[in-house]
Amino acid sequence: METKILPVTDESVALAKEILLGGGLVAIPTETVYGLGANGFDGAAVKKIYEVKGRPTDNPLIAHVDPGYDLTRLVYIENDYALKLKEKFTPGPLTMVFFSKGKICREAVCGGDTLAVRIPSHRGAQKVLAAAGVPIVAPSANISKHVSPVTAEHVYEDLHGRIPLILDGGRCTGGIESTVLDVTGKVPRILREGLITREMIASVAGACEIAQHKPTDKVRSPGVKYGHYMPRCDTARFCAGEEAKAAALYDETVKSGGRALILCGEERRGAFAGRDVISLGIGGEAMAANLFAALREGEKRADLIIAVEPEEKNGVYAGVMNRLCKAVKKYGEGGEKH
Numbered sequence: 001m002e003t004k005i006l007p008v009t010d011e012s013v014a015l016a017k018e019i020l021l022g023g024g025l026v027a028i029p030t031e032t033v034y035g036l037g038a039n040g041f042d043g044a045a046v047k048k049i050y051e052v053k054g055r056p057t058d059n060p061l062i063a064h065v066d067p068g069y070d071l072t073r074l075v076y077i078e079n080d081y082a083l084k085l086k087e088k089f090t091p092g093p094l095t096m097v098f099f100s101k102g103k104i105c106r107e108a109v110c111g112g113d114t115l116a117v118r119i120p121s122h123r124g125a126q127k128v129l130a131a132a133g134v135p136i137v138a139p140s141a142n143i144s145k146h147v148s149p150v151t152a153e154h155v156y157e158d159l160h161g162r163i164p165l166i167l168d169g170g171r172c173t174g175g176i177e178s179t180v181l182d183v184t185g186k187v188p189r190i191l192r193e194g195l196i197t198r199e200m201i202a203s204v205a206g207a208c209e210i211a212q213h214k215p216t217d218k219v220r221s222p223g224v225k226y227g228h229y230m231p232r233c234d235t236a237r238f239c240a241g242e243e244a245k246a247a248a249l250y251d252e253t254v255k256s257g258g259r260a261l262i263l264c265g266e267e268r269r270g271a272f273a274g275r276d277v278i279s280l281g282i283g284g285e286a287m288a289a290n291l292f293a294a295l296r297e298g299e300k301r302a303d304l305i306i307a308v309e310p311e312e313k314n315g316v317y318a319g320v321m322n323r324l325c326k327a328v329k330k331y332g333e334g335g336e337k338h
């Protein structure tokens, strides 16, 4: 199958609509990462998402709708704080998990009784949703476990030959996936951290919990149990303050003929003079925006990516740390590798 990459225009959106309503898949830009979309009412189409990505079939998908869509067509909204959160943070990178009315196909929710819904703010995504007129279920448009895509080229690298169309809406500005928030209980509970932070949610809803995932728990957000965001090279992660150890590992690697690369916040770059460094920028938002692109660049450029954590762990940094810890193994610890 030939994979076209087209800029978002009236013509390409019309083609996307035709493919989606015909049971096919289209990669679409959003403000978080690129998504691999299918018609949420079409079980056979949604099944293709799992096949194309190699995604475990017990990991449900997020249904994307346009800002005018009446959510009560799809879900039960049982808590008023959810409406306040919708008002304040959508369209945008917040996914809310509600009890489902069972309208979206069971393949998308893996037979579960809840549905995750998001209203993207990206103009390209909104145009496709408005044209298609149906909810589009979409996970990130990468091969399962690989680093999420933030450009159309990243999608092409993973999925060319497997899907007919990638709509190119430029580089995603958010850079990490949406916050996933369970709004079925009396207090909202974060299942996956993202750009809408615990602090932001608590300021509107009064409180906000973070789900603790212990190995023995029944998994509430199945995505958290799989290896994720992994670059196709070796990785090593150090705490803030361990720059000397990171530099020593870099030097050792290079001395023995390997290619190493340092990933760190701009404020730490000075500790790595004369070495190959990708700076993730200044502040949590910048780190989120740059992380996945840096990991994808790193896997091409190096045999070993050495990341240094930010010192700060709250706010947007919580989402950055969540991705960084899954993508890059703590130095000295084993773990899953591509």
Ligand code: AMP
Residues within 6 Å of the ligand: 059, 060, 061, 062, 097, 109, 112, 114, 115, 116, 138, 139, 140, 177, 180, 191, 192, 220, 221, 222, 223, 224
């Ligand atoms: P992605 O795999 O990048 O599409 O991200 C989707 C995330 O949302 C995964 O972590 C899923 O496990 C999570 N998710 C989707 N639907 C639900 C749901 N109904 N309940 C809980 N988590 C969900």
Ligand code: MG
Residues within 6 Å of the ligand: 139, 140, 148
């Ligand atoms: Mg994903």
